[in-house]
Every structure is written in structure tokens, then in C-alpha cells.
Amino acid sequence: MKTKDIFYVGKDLSILPVLKVFGEKYGLTSKIIESLENYISILEKEQYPIFIYDLEYQTIELDDFLRLQINFDQTPINIAVTSREEQVPDDFLIILRKEDFKKTESYILLNYLRKNADKLGDIIYTWKMQRDLIRNIPLGMYRTTTEGKFLLGNLELLNILEVPSFEILSKLNARDFYVNPADREKWIDLIFKNKVVKNFEFKLKTFKGKTKWVRNNARGIFRGGALEYIEGFLSDITEEKLFKEKEARLIENSLNQRLFLINLxxxxxxxxxxxxxxxxxxxxxxxxxxxxxxxxxxxxxxxxxxxxxxxxxxxxxxxxxxxxxxxxxxxxxxxxxxxxxxxxxxxxxxxxxxxxxxxxxxxxxxxxxxxxxxxxxxxxxxxxxxxxxxxxxxxxxxxxxxxxxxxxxxxxxxxxxxxxKAKDETQNYAKKLEKYFEEVILLLSRIVEERDPYTAGHQKRVALIAAAIAKQMGLSEEEQQKLYIAGLLHDIGKLYVPSEILTKPAKLNPVEFELVKIHPEKGYETLITLESLKEIAEIVRQHHERLDGSGYPRGLKNKQIIKEARIIAVADVTEAMLAWRPYRPSIPINEVLKYIDENKGKLFDAEVVEACKKVFYLGMFPQD
Ligand SMILES: [Fe+2]
Ligand SMILES: [Fe+2]
Incomplete structure (x- = not known):
């Protein structure tokens, strides 16, 4: 591929830009210039130099081209007239003649140019300007075939593509520079569709393997509906892209910072x-x-x-x-x-x-x-x-x-x-109610004990022991609470037992004992009328039942007795034996535990007895 500047010269004026420039300089319009003859006659009329163009010349040998050097602005400009542009070295202004443009015509043209070197000024100036512009403009200018073969290019194109020379560029294909081949396909489709494609951005891989972002402005040159070639210019927008990415990152950082804060x-x-x-x-x-x-x-x-x-x-x-x-x-x-x-x-x-x-x-x-x-x-x-x-x-x-x-x-x-806050208030209220309830129960239990000073505190202690046994047995807190209340109320039926029997400082006779035995049933009758104490009522009713059926009031056996009642029974007996009575001294804990252990499975629930023993052995019995 050549970087030489080429002017096509022939009998057809449309391909005679050199002469056309002359013509325009001297105020000739394209209408008048209908043929070379016409053009020359006009030049003659205006007393401009004459072209002679009918001399014979048929073939041109390799390396055989006509050359001329003229000085312009102290710069030597080489001009060549040839039909074989590839023979002409770089930096020549080539006047390419068509096949029918005879060699003699070339001589004549050169002679004319030599004689009128000064008049060439404008052409050369324009030519130089165009050449410099194309060479030095910071846009990579190119012309390629539809298949991607490079036909023309400028220095900036070499820079952008990082290709060392035009020689090498002429052997490369534009397609190979695309990082993503689909970009080129898309771009070619757009060229076919719109002829002109502006600001098409894509990522390219340079000859040296570096990645760059470029913007491509191009137009397709069509002939008879077919795409002949594509020309346009590339600009390197890598910096621009990096800046935008950096900016995007900054925005993203600030976003991240904000999201981080919200999460925090x-x-x-x-x-x-x-x-x-x-x-x-x-x-x-x-x-x-x-x-x-x-x-x-x-x-x-x-x-x-x-x-x-x-x-x-x-x-x-x-x-x-x-x-x-x-x-x-x-x-x-x-x-x-x-x-x-x-x-x-x-x-x-x-x-x-x-x-x-x-x-x-x-x-x-x-x-x-x-x-x-x-x-x-x-x-x-x-x-x-x-x-x-x-x-x-x-x-x-x-x-x-x-x-x-x-x-x-x-x-x-x-x-x-x-x-x-609202929930806390509700909870507080619930706690208050609970406390209120517990205090009423305590009060009830005290009323019973009021009538039986010897057993003062008995129910409270039974309640504590029963709750401790329940805890030891792994029962729920609710169950422990239920046993605690049952303990506090278990002897409430004693309200119906004459106080002289309860306060009798001696063993009871069988008749008196029969009167005492009504207390579980009476307790049940009292509590069953209260909605929240229904479950407690049944426990109270059964707290004197024994596994072997020897208890009262109904002589229930084994599993007929509810678990809670079996717990209260053990707690009740244990507490009663530990307590001092006017008719006997208090019994040491070891003896008490030995007694309940001996009756394990007979009178008392074995599991409850074991739990009770642990409560005392481990010192878990809560002190009042
Ligand atoms: Fe009792
Ligand atoms: Fe009791």
C-alpha cells in the first residue's frame, strides 16, 4: 500500500484533478470544460500554455516513469507521471495516467509543469496541506475493502493500531484488530444498512497486543449497489473511557458507602x-x-x-x-x-x-x-x-x-x-396480675393456717418442695408453677374441719380422723368453682391418695392418681415429717427420706421419690 498522493490524469476531465484545479484557479467552470480539447482551447484563448497530446507512445517499462522535481517553498517536490504507481517511491506526487494517456502527453504535461512551476503553487499547497493534514491529523484514517484489507492509512492509524509500518499494515486485516469479532459484524451490518455509521465504539487489540477503546466514524462506498470499500477514521478514546469508568467507580463507591451505612x-x-x-x-x-x-x-x-x-x-x-x-x-x-x-x-x-x-x-x-x-x-x-x-x-x-x-x-x-414499648407495658400488666393472683392464693393459704397454728407455713413449704421436685423431674415452668399453687392450696379444705380437731395437741382418734379426711374433697369443691383453679382442684382432691389404694378419699391406685397429685403427696409427707408437732419431735431428713424410699412404688411414685431425694441430697430445697 502506498502513501503517495495520487492524481488521476486522463482525457476524461472528471479524472483530471490537476488540470481542474488549474481551471478553477482561472475561473473556469466545469460546464465549459467538457473535454481536454475544450479545456486547452480555453487555456489558449486566455493565453495560457498549450498542451499537445497526440504524440505516440504505447508501452511503459518497469521503472520507466517520467519524473520531475520542482522546488516549492524551498521544499523539493517530486512529481511522477506513470500508469504504474507502485513503481514510484514514497513522497512523490504522482500523476497517474490512464492507459489511453500517451507517454508524449506525459512529457508535454511535465514540460508544462516545469515551465509553469510557479503556477503550481496553489496545487502543491493544496496537495501539501491535504497530505499534511491527512498525515498528521490525530485521527486514524483508513480505507479498507469489505473483507478488511487495508488500502490506505495514515500515521495516526499506525499509532493507534501500534503497527510499525505501512508495509506490515498492508498485510494485516482489519478484522484481526477486533477484541470481539461480533463488533465488526454488527458494524458491517450497519454500514450496509445506513451507509454512514457514526461514533461506533469498540475495543480493539493492537498489533502489539494492547487493548484500546476506539471510536469509529465510517462510510461505505457503494458502486452499483455493491459495497466497494469502506473509509473513515478511528479515534482513540481509551483515556476518555478510563475517566468515565473512574467516575462510575467513584459514583459506585459513594453508593457502596451509602449502602454500607444503611446496613450498619x-x-x-x-x-x-x-x-x-x-x-x-x-x-x-x-x-x-x-x-x-x-x-x-x-x-x-x-x-x-x-x-x-x-x-x-x-x-x-x-x-x-x-x-x-x-x-x-x-x-x-x-x-x-x-x-x-x-x-x-x-x-x-x-x-x-x-x-x-x-x-x-x-x-x-x-x-x-x-x-x-x-x-x-x-x-x-x-x-x-x-x-x-x-x-x-x-x-x-x-x-x-x-x-x-x-x-x-x-x-x-x-x-x-x-x-x-406497648408490648413491654402489656407484659408489665401481665406480671402485675400474676403477682396479684399469687398474693391472693397466699392469703387463702394463710387463712387456712390461721386456724391451725401448728401447721403454720406448711403449705408454703410443700409448695416449694413440690415445685423443686417438678423442676428436678424436668417438668416445664408452667407445670412447676401449677405445683407451687397446688402446694399453697392443698389443705384449703381444712377450713371445713373443726378447729379443735386441727389444734388438738395429740394423735387423733378414728372419728376425728374421719373428719380430717373430708378436707381433700372439700378443697376440691371449693376450687372447682373457680375457672383458673380447675386443674389445681383435682390435684388437691387426690393429694392423700396412695399408689396401693390405701389413701383417701377415693382409694385411687397407681396411674388413676394424676402425676401432680403424686408429687404433692411426697412433698406433703416429707414436709409434715420434717416439721415439729406438739405430740412428737421433728424427724431428721435422713429418716424422712429413708421412709419415703422404703415406700417407693408402694405408697409413693418411685420417680417422684427419687427426685425428692435428689432435691434434698443436692441441697436444692429452696429455703423460705
Ligand atoms: Fe392434706
Ligand atoms: Fe398437707
Missing amino acids: FKSRASYVKDIDLALLEIAENSCKVLNASRFGIWILKDGKYENKIVYDSEKNELQIEKMAFNDKIHHRYLNFLKQGIQISTPDVTKDNRLTELYEDYIKPKEIKSTIDTPIFVENELWGILKCEFTRKRDIDRQDEWFNHILAFYIANLLETARAI
Whole structure:
């Protein structure tokens, strides 16, 4: 491939640019120049040099071309006239003659040019300018065949493609420079479709293997509907792309920073318990990430939006402000927020939604741009998030979204905190009720014991032992609680036993004992009428039953006796034996445990006995 500048010369004037340039210089229009003869006659008439063109010359040998050197601006310009351009060295201005352009004509042309070297000025100037422009323009100019063979190119093209010489370029194919071959297919399709394809960007791999981004502007040259060749120019946009990527990365970083912050906030479980701490941290961190001058949070309280916190990045401090927004003064402003509208404005002086705030708030604080975001809880405006800038600043969608996310997050916090507070109150009330219930039970149990001073505290201790056995047996807390209450009430039926029998400081005779034996049934009858004590009633009824059927009142056996009653039975006997009685001393724990152990499986449930033994051996019996 040649980089020489070529002018086609022939009898057909349309391919005679050299002469045409002359013609145009002398004010000749293309209409007059209909043939070479015509052109020459005009030149003759105007007393310009004459061409003689009818001399014979048939063949041209290799290396046989006519040359001429003229000086222009002290620069030697080589001119060659030939039909074999490939023989002519680089840097020649070639006048390529057509086959029918005789050698003599070439001589004549050269003679003419020699004589009129000074008049060549403009042609050469134009030629040089075009040549320099094409050579030095920072665009890679090219012409290729449809298949991708390079026909022409300039220096910048070599630079972009990192190809060492035109010689090498002529052996390469444009297709091989595409990183993604599909890009070229797509581009060729566009050329066929649109003839001109502008700003087509693709990634290319240079001759040396480097990756570059280029922009391609091209047009297809068609002849008779067929694409003959493609020409255009490439520009290296790698830097531009890198800058854009860097910018994209910066934006992405700022996005990541924001997402990170939101996740950080979300991970702070303590925020729900301490809303003020949460608002404080949110204000400070968000202010920094948004690059804002001030970031404040106002929360609704008694009809006013009162300031909770403001972080001032210039003073680097957190502040509580006295300023409150309310419907009386800031009706219009608040109405926008109540409609869920975020007041985001790069220039506060031009936003009439902020007029009500101007004198008292915006002006003294020198706010220039602001993003005011509503905080909604259950469709009601609960607060305002104010992100403020003391320098005028463009506000983009990202800034707005981030503020929306923050407002949404704060709303969630407020809602959750409120729900938790309500739940805590409910729990407190439930605990209070529980305590109340327990105290009533205790009172009942004391009333029973009031009538039987010798057994004072018996029920309380039975309750504790029974609950400890239940715990030892791995029963649920609810079950332990049930046994505790059953223990407290198990002898409530004794209210129906004459007090002189209960207080008799001696062993009871059989008649008296029969009277005592009514207490489980009486206890049952008392408790069964109370909805919450129905289960307790049955335990109380069975607490004197024994596995072998020797107990009372019904003489139930084994599994007929409910588990809870079997536990109370052991606890009751154990406590009674341990206690001092007017008619006998208290029995040591070892003997008590030996007694229940001996009756294990006969009178008492074996599992319960084992648990009871453990409770005492391990010192687990809770002291009153
Ligand atoms: Fe009893
Ligand atoms: Fe008892």
C-alpha cells in the first residue's frame, strides 16, 4: 500500500484533478470544460500554455516513469507521471495516467509543469496541506475493502493500531484488530444498512497486543449497489473511557458507602431501645456521607415537629436546636411533606415551597440547597429529615433516594420502638396480675393456717418442695408453677374441719380422723368453682391418695392418681415429717427420706421419690 498522493490524469476531465484545479484557479467552470480539447482551447484563448497530446507512445517499462522535481517553498517536490504507481517511491506526487494517456502527453504535461512551476503553487499547497493534514491529523484514517484489507492509512492509524509500518499494515486485516469479532459484524451490518455509521465504539487489540477503546466514524462506498470499500477514521478514546469508568467507580463507591451505612444502621439492635442514640448516629454519619453542611432530624411531638438532633459538619458537632416546625406558621411547607413530597432544591431562593422558612430558618443558617424528606409512620407525617448545604449544590437522584431510605429506616425504628414499648407495658400488666393472683392464693393459704397454728407455713413449704421436685423431674415452668399453687392450696379444705380437731395437741382418734379426711374433697369443691383453679382442684382432691389404694378419699391406685397429685403427696409427707408437732419431735431428713424410699412404688411414685431425694441430697430445697 502506498502513501503517495495520487492524481488521476486522463482525457476524461472528471479524472483530471490537476488540470481542474488549474481551471478553477482561472475561473473556469466545469460546464465549459467538457473535454481536454475544450479545456486547452480555453487555456489558449486566455493565453495560457498549450498542451499537445497526440504524440505516440504505447508501452511503459518497469521503472520507466517520467519524473520531475520542482522546488516549492524551498521544499523539493517530486512529481511522477506513470500508469504504474507502485513503481514510484514514497513522497512523490504522482500523476497517474490512464492507459489511453500517451507517454508524449506525459512529457508535454511535465514540460508544462516545469515551465509553469510557479503556477503550481496553489496545487502543491493544496496537495501539501491535504497530505499534511491527512498525515498528521490525530485521527486514524483508513480505507479498507469489505473483507478488511487495508488500502490506505495514515500515521495516526499506525499509532493507534501500534503497527510499525505501512508495509506490515498492508498485510494485516482489519478484522484481526477486533477484541470481539461480533463488533465488526454488527458494524458491517450497519454500514450496509445506513451507509454512514457514526461514533461506533469498540475495543480493539493492537498489533502489539494492547487493548484500546476506539471510536469509529465510517462510510461505505457503494458502486452499483455493491459495497466497494469502506473509509473513515478511528479515534482513540481509551483515556476518555478510563475517566468515565473512574467516575462510575467513584459514583459506585459513594453508593457502596451509602449502602454500607444503611446496613450498619440496620445491624444496630440497640437503636430500637435507644432512639435518641440512633438518630444521633444517623445524623452524623449521613451528613458526612452526603457531604452535607448540616443534617437534622425533627420529630412530631405535641403538634410540633421538634428538633431531636442536628449534625453540623462545619463545626463538627451535634446540636439540639430550639426551632420547631408547626402547622400555624409552616402550614404550606408541612402540607407538601404531609403529601409525601420530598422538598429537594438546589437553590432555596427559587423554591416557594420554602418561603415560610426563609426569614427565621434558611437565611440565618445561610442554607443554599436543601433536601427535606418526610418521615411517615402509618400514613402519618411523624418527622422531617433535613439535609442542608451552605453552598449551592446540584442534587441528584441518588442523594434524594438515600434520604428517602434514611427516612424510611427511621420511620421503621420509631414504629418498632413504639410497638416494643406497648408490648413491654402489656407484659408489665401481665406480671402485675400474676403477682396479684399469687398474693391472693397466699392469703387463702394463710387463712387456712390461721386456724391451725401448728401447721403454720406448711403449705408454703410443700409448695416449694413440690415445685423443686417438678423442676428436678424436668417438668416445664408452667407445670412447676401449677405445683407451687397446688402446694399453697392443698389443705384449703381444712377450713371445713373443726378447729379443735386441727389444734388438738395429740394423735387423733378414728372419728376425728374421719373428719380430717373430708378436707381433700372439700378443697376440691371449693376450687372447682373457680375457672383458673380447675386443674389445681383435682390435684388437691387426690393429694392423700396412695399408689396401693390405701389413701383417701377415693382409694385411687397407681396411674388413676394424676402425676401432680403424686408429687404433692411426697412433698406433703416429707414436709409434715420434717416439721415439729406438739405430740412428737421433728424427724431428721435422713429418716424422712429413708421412709419415703422404703415406700417407693408402694405408697409413693418411685420417680417422684427419687427426685425428692435428689432435691434434698443436692441441697436444692429452696429455703423460705
Ligand atoms: Fe392434706
Ligand atoms: Fe398437707
